[in-house]
Amino acid sequence: MINLTWRSGRDLWTRIVERPGAHLPDTETRKLVDDLRAIASLTLNDSELEYGVLGGDAERLKNCVITIVYQAETKNGPRRPIAFNVLSLLDVELSSRPTTVMHLGLVMVDPTVRGRGLSATLYGLTCVLMFLTGQGRPLWISNVTQVPAVAGMVAETFSDVFPSPRPDARRSFDHLSLARQIMARHRAAFGVGTEAGFDETRFVITDAYTGGSDALKKTFAQAAPHRKQKYNDFCQQQLDYERGDDLIQIGRIDMAAAGQYLRKVAPPTTAIGLTGLVLLLGARMTFLPLIHWLSPNRAWGVLRPAKQKP
Incomplete structure (x- = not known):
C-alpha cells in the first residue's frame, strides 16, 4: 500500500495515501479529511459537498487514494493544505474477470496558489504510482x-x-x-x-x-x-x-501513458527525466515480461488469460 510523503518543491510537500480508511489510525484519517475540507472551504465559497470522502463516507475512505499538497509557511513551521485529489477505486468486471477502475475523482486547489503546475502532481503522479505498484499492468x-x-x-x-x-x-x-x-x-x-x-x-x-x-x-x-x-x-x-x-x-x-507523463513533467534533457525514461524502457523490455512469466497464478489480459476453475 502507498503511504508516501516527500518534498515536491521549494516550499511544497506532497503526501499520497492509498486506502487510508483501511490502513491508518482513525485519528490520522480524520486529520486527512479535515485537511481536505479546509481546502474545499477555500474553493467553494461557503458551499459544502455532501458526498464521498468530504461527506465522511467511511466506505469511500477504504476505497480511495488521497493526494494532498502542503505548503510550508516557514522553513520549520507548520504546513497548510493547499490542494488535493481523491482518486476512487471502483470494483467492476471486464471479460468476466473482476477488475478495478481508478476514478480520477475530485480535485481542488487553493485559489491563491493556482498556476503553479500542481495538476501534474495531483492527477498524473498518483496514477503512475498506482500503475507501477500494480506491476505495470x-x-x-x-x-x-x-x-x-x-x-x-x-x-x-x-x-x-x-x-x-x-x-x-x-x-x-x-x-x-x-x-x-x-x-x-x-x-x-x-x-x-x-x-x-x-x-x-x-x-x-x-x-x-x-x-x-x-x-x-x-x-x-x-x-x-x-x-x-x-x-x-x-x-x-x-x-x-x-x-x-x-x-x-x-x-x-499503460506504459505509453506513464512515459508520456514523465516526459511532460520532467523533460528528457534533465537527469530526472532521463532516469525515469530509462527505468520505464528497462521495465518494458526486461522486467515486465519477467514479472508476467513468474506470476503463473495471475491473469495478464491478452498475455495470459485467467485460469478456468475445474
Missing part, C-alpha cells in the same frame, strides 16, 4: 467532468480515452461495459443522483448535479478552458451547461 481510469481543461488533460495524458475530439478516439465494447457498470453501481463516487440520465452514444451524463455535487455545477463561462480550442468547442457542443451535463471519460494508464 494497464489500468482503466474514469473521469467525470464538464470542465474543458480537465477533459483535455485526461484525453492527452491517458491512452484510449473516449469521448474525446481526438481523431483516434473510439468507443470500444470495453469502454461501454465499464461506463454502464460505473453508472449502475458507482454514481455515489462522483455525486450523481439516480435520476440523472446517461447517453451511451456520446458518454454524456445528463442533469448530473443532483446527488450531492450541486456546488460544483458551472456555466461554460465559469469552467476553466483548455489551451487547445478543440476541447473547449467539444465540451460546448456536447454538454448542456444550463441543465448540468457531464462527460464520463474512460481510458487507460
Whole structure:
C-alpha cells in the first residue's frame, strides 16, 4: 500500500495515501479529511459537498487514494493544505474477470496558489504510482467532468480515452461495459443522483448535479478552458451547461501513458527525466515480461488469460 510523503518543491510537500480508511489510525484519517475540507472551504465559497470522502463516507475512505499538497509557511513551521485529489477505486468486471477502475475523482486547489503546475502532481503522479505498484499492468481510469481543461488533460495524458475530439478516439465494447457498470453501481463516487440520465452514444451524463455535487455545477463561462480550442468547442457542443451535463471519460494508464507523463513533467534533457525514461524502457523490455512469466497464478489480459476453475 502507498503511504508516501516527500518534498515536491521549494516550499511544497506532497503526501499520497492509498486506502487510508483501511490502513491508518482513525485519528490520522480524520486529520486527512479535515485537511481536505479546509481546502474545499477555500474553493467553494461557503458551499459544502455532501458526498464521498468530504461527506465522511467511511466506505469511500477504504476505497480511495488521497493526494494532498502542503505548503510550508516557514522553513520549520507548520504546513497548510493547499490542494488535493481523491482518486476512487471502483470494483467492476471486464471479460468476466473482476477488475478495478481508478476514478480520477475530485480535485481542488487553493485559489491563491493556482498556476503553479500542481495538476501534474495531483492527477498524473498518483496514477503512475498506482500503475507501477500494480506491476505495470494497464489500468482503466474514469473521469467525470464538464470542465474543458480537465477533459483535455485526461484525453492527452491517458491512452484510449473516449469521448474525446481526438481523431483516434473510439468507443470500444470495453469502454461501454465499464461506463454502464460505473453508472449502475458507482454514481455515489462522483455525486450523481439516480435520476440523472446517461447517453451511451456520446458518454454524456445528463442533469448530473443532483446527488450531492450541486456546488460544483458551472456555466461554460465559469469552467476553466483548455489551451487547445478543440476541447473547449467539444465540451460546448456536447454538454448542456444550463441543465448540468457531464462527460464520463474512460481510458487507460499503460506504459505509453506513464512515459508520456514523465516526459511532460520532467523533460528528457534533465537527469530526472532521463532516469525515469530509462527505468520505464528497462521495465518494458526486461522486467515486465519477467514479472508476467513468474506470476503463473495471475491473469495478464491478452498475455495470459485467467485460469478456468475445474
